[in-house]
Amino acid sequence: MDPGPGLRERKKLRTRRALIEAALRLFEERGYEETTLAEIAAAVDVSTRTFFSYFASKEDVVFYDTRWRVERAIAIIEGRRPGEPVACLLGRVADVVLGPGAEPVLELSPARARLIMSVPALRARGLHLLFEVQRELAEALRQACPGELDRVEAAAAIGSFVGAAKMAAMAGRDQGDPPAAIWEAARRGVDIAVNGLCSLGVTPAEATRTPDITSGLATKG
Numbered sequence: 001m002d003p004g005p006g007l008r009e010r011k012k013l014r015t016r017r018a019l020i021e022a023a024l025r026l027f028e029e030r031g032y033e034e035t036t037l038a039e040i041a042a043a044v045d046v047s048t049r050t051f052f053s054y055f056a057s058k059e060d061v062v063f064y065d066t067r068w069r070v071e072r073a074i075a076i077i078e079g080r081r082p083g084e085p086v087a088c089l090l091g092r093v094a095d096v097v098l099g100p101g102a103e104p105v106l107e108l109s110p111a112r113a114r115l116i117m118s119v120p121a122l123r124a125r126g127l128h129l130l131f132e133v134q135r136e137l138a139e140a141l142r143q144a145c146p147g148e149l150d151r152v153e154a155a156a157a158i159g160s161f162v163g164a165a166k167m168a169a170m171a172g173r174d175q176g177d178p179p180a181a182i183w184e185a186a187r188r189g190v191d192i193a194v195n196g197l198c199s200l201g202v203t204p205a206e207a208t209r210t211p212d213i214t215s216g217l218a219t220k221g
Contacts, residue, residue, distance in 0.1 A: 024112060024115065027062075
């Protein structure tokens with residue numbers, strides 16, 4: 001039985017979460033540019049040096065879960081099961097990265113989204129991260145499917161996966177859905193991406209008779 005993280009690790013996780021919560025609260029109250037690292041650290045009663053042991057900058061606090069998600073996704077891709085179709089593999093990635101409990105600080109998602117959309121520097125950083133993450137995942141997928149996917153196909157598969165999740169989540173956010181529903185929307189977007197547009201507007205029974213347009217990715221070669 002997994003005993004879970006030890007006392008020291010739990011303390012580190014609590015401090016990290018407290019820094020994230022304090023930063024997002026101060027960013028909303030005072031403005032992103034106006035808030036200093038020292039103010040964030042003071043709000044949690046830690047030193048600026050301690051802040052830097054968790055985050056390299058204010059931007060890193062906002063995108064606190066990016067690296068976590070990427071590493072989990074890559075681990076699943078690299079652990080691809082023998083003969084596993086690409087659609088199934090990406091579905092498993094979505095189950096872990098977008099599934100229940102995947103968001104380390106789920107209730108902070110709306111505040112973070114408002115912040116990113118309102119601060120040009122954060123919007124730019126978000127787009128840059130999105131581009132770099134897709135390149136990293138595409139290369140991992142290509143290497144996990146030797147002789148089956150070339151660079152173009154791997155990039156297209158990941159672009160479809162990430163783009164569908166991102167746009168579906170944004171649609172849920174725009175219509176005022178709660179955080180949990182937004183992540184459910186992202187997962188639904190992935191389903192549409194991996195099952196193909198032909199799955200839209202049909203009943204479940206009809207969907208079972210619809211050819212899987214992603215099957216070519218898994219059977220090439």
